[in-house]
Amino acid sequence: MAALTDCPGIEHPLHPIAGFQQLTIIGDVVGLTVPQDAVMALVNVQxxxxxxxxxxxxxxxxxxxxxxxxxxxxxxxxxxGTIKFIWDDITAAINVSYYGNPK
Structure with a gap:
């Protein structure tokens, strides 16, 4: 997975965990609801x-x-746990896949 290079120190394959979140960003600032075992998230802006x-x-x-x-x-x-998002001019959505350590 190419995203491994984006997270220094992660040297093992990532496996999806408790895994996916979709947020609609209308006007208020929003943050992520991070699963307990997550070490990385991929955020896709829609x-x-x-x-x-x-x-x-x-x-x-x-x-x-x-x-x-x-x-x-x-x-x-x-x-x-600290990242927050706000829309630009119109309603936006983000899709988030969470990944963690293999068990």
């Missing part, structure tokens, strides 16, 4: 661009990182 921050601060159009529609990026470790 429908519209979103802004995000992973330092626990609410993102906005001036201080957030832009994630364009139809892109996928990895979020690793503790950042999964």
């Amino acid at each position: 429908d519209a661009d979103v802004y995000w921050r992973d330092d626990g601060t609410d993102p906005n159009h001036d201080t957030g990182m832009l994630a364009k529609q139809d892109t996928t990026f990895a979020v690793c470790g503790g950042a999964m």
Whole structure:
């Protein structure tokens, strides 16, 4: 899985766990609901661009990182619990697959 290179220190195959979340981002800032054993999430941006921050601060159009529609990026470790998203101009959705250590 190419995403392994996005998460330093993860050197084993990832297996899907408790596994998937879809969020609709309408106007309020939203965060992830991370499964207990997750070590990485793949976030796929659908429908519209979103802004995000992973330092626990609410993102906005001036201080957030832009994630364009139809892109996928990895979020690793503790950042999964602190990342937050807000929409750009129209309702957006994100699909999130969570991965963890093999048991």
